[in-house]
Amino acid sequence: MSTPLDFGHKNYNHYGAYLKKKYDGQRVYKIIADGGFTCPNRDGSKGYGGCTYCNVDSFTPELSRRLPTIREQIEQGMERAIKNYRAEKFIVYFQPNTNTYSPTHYLKMMYDEALSINTENIVGLSVGTRPDCIDPEKIDLLESYSDRFDVDLEMGMESIYDDTLLKINRGCTHQELENALILADKRKIDICVHTIFGFPWETQDMMLKYAHEINRFPQIKFVKLHHLHIVKGSIMGSRFAKEPFKLFTIDEYTDFLAEFIPLLRPDIVLQRIFGLSDYELLIAPNWGMKKSQIQSYIDKGLESRGVVQGSKYIPEIISVL
Numbered sequence: 285m286s287t288p289l290d291f292g293h294k295n296y297n298h299y300g301a302y303l304k305k306k307y308d309g310q311r312v313y314k315i316i317a318d319g320g321f322t323c324p325n326r327d328g329s330k331g332y333g334g335c336t337y338c339n340v341d342s343f344t345p346e347l348s349r350r351l352p353t354i355r356e357q358i359e360q361g362m363e364r365a366i367k368n369y370r371a372e373k374f375i376v377y378f379q380p381n382t383n384t385y386s387p388t389h390y391l392k393m394m395y396d397e398a399l400s401i402n403t404e405n406i407v408g409l410s411v412g413t414r415p416d417c418i419d420p421e422k423i424d425l426l427e428s429y430s431d432r433f434d435v436d437l438e439m440g441m442e443s444i445y446d447d448t449l450l451k452i453n454r455g456c457t458h459q460e461l462e463n464a465l466i467l468a469d470k471r472k473i474d475i476c477v478h479t480i481f482g483f484p485w486e487t488q489d490m491m492l493k494y495a496h497e498i499n500r501f502p503q504i505k506f507v508k509l510h511h512l513h514i515v516k517g518s519i520m521g522s523r524f525a526k527e528p529f530k531l532f533t534i535d536e537y538t539d540f541l542a543e544f545i546p547l548l549r550p551d552i553v554l555q556r557i558f559g560l561s562d563y564e565l566l567i568a569p570n571w572g573m574k575k576s577q578i579q580s581y582i583d584k585g586l587e588s589r590g591v592v593q594g595s596k597y598i599p600e601i602i603s604v605l
């Protein structure tokens with residue numbers, strides 16, 4: 285087990301501090317690339333409609349939705365990051381849809397193209413996908429970039445319960461995540477999983493068990509934690525309009541994180557602790573704050589509650605399922 289990182293003035297290992305330390309204080313930003321992929325639970329191979337909470341536009345910036353080529357997306361994304369944030373280095377992030385859902389030779393063409401633009405300033409490749417779209421050949425391809433770039437494979441865990449995965453039309457079981465984690469173990473790629481908290485049928489006790497399940501896999505280096513938010517254009521959005529249900533308030537969610545983060549392994553880096561779509565797409569919950577305000581509100585809440593990542597970590601738990 286690696287030692288905890290410098291928390292960087294927060295009560296948990298956060299991605300900003302991780303990047304700062306890893307890249308000697310240089311400003312590193314993710315540039316989103318849309319390779320035009322789809323998902324197996326959208327195109328009919330496993331289902332239609334996608335995950336019920338998903339409207340892919342809700343996490344794709346306007347810029348990458350309009351741009352036709354990878355080169356244009358990346359060049360313009362870099363320009364924007366330099367202008368707005370004085371970015372110095374970049375991580376190319378294939379985010380929308382399932383970015384390993386194509387033959388390996390096609391994936392190689394896409395990744396190669398993206399990484400050939402302003403190569404000297406690209407430090408990483410991050411690929412967002414589903415566990416059921418990972419196989420040994422794709423892991424080999426991702427690992428082949430690791431001599432030049434940091435490679436981050438991001439997979440949706442969403443829930444650890446198959447009942448939930450079925451209800452949200454995920455088209456994928458928790459066992460498939462476990463299989464993908466085993467395939468990626470001891471390879472030169474970093475693994476990130478993301479989770480969603482707040483499905484109305486999951487209790488707090490059920491959600492806290494996600495931490496124990498994540499902790500079981502030492503190959504998980506990063507996590508992204510999201511609260512359930514309902515967006516326009518999603519199946520859940522249409523259902524919510526007819527039958528609204530209880531969602532986290534910001535204080536309830538902070539209370540939940542204050543219970544969850546102490547259970548997490550102390551070496552895990554939290555890339556994100558809440559989700560937020562564009563406000564024009566967001567139905568609920570609307571916490572009425574900008575992203576930076578939400579971050580600061582939650583961080584202050586965690587600090588005032590004396591939260592410390594890993595302080596309640598239980599190493600000996602084998603499985604909670």
Ligand code: SF4
Nearest residue numbers: 323334335338381382
């Ligand atoms: S959440 Fe991910 S896997 Fe599910 S439909 Fe949306 S893009 Fe596809």
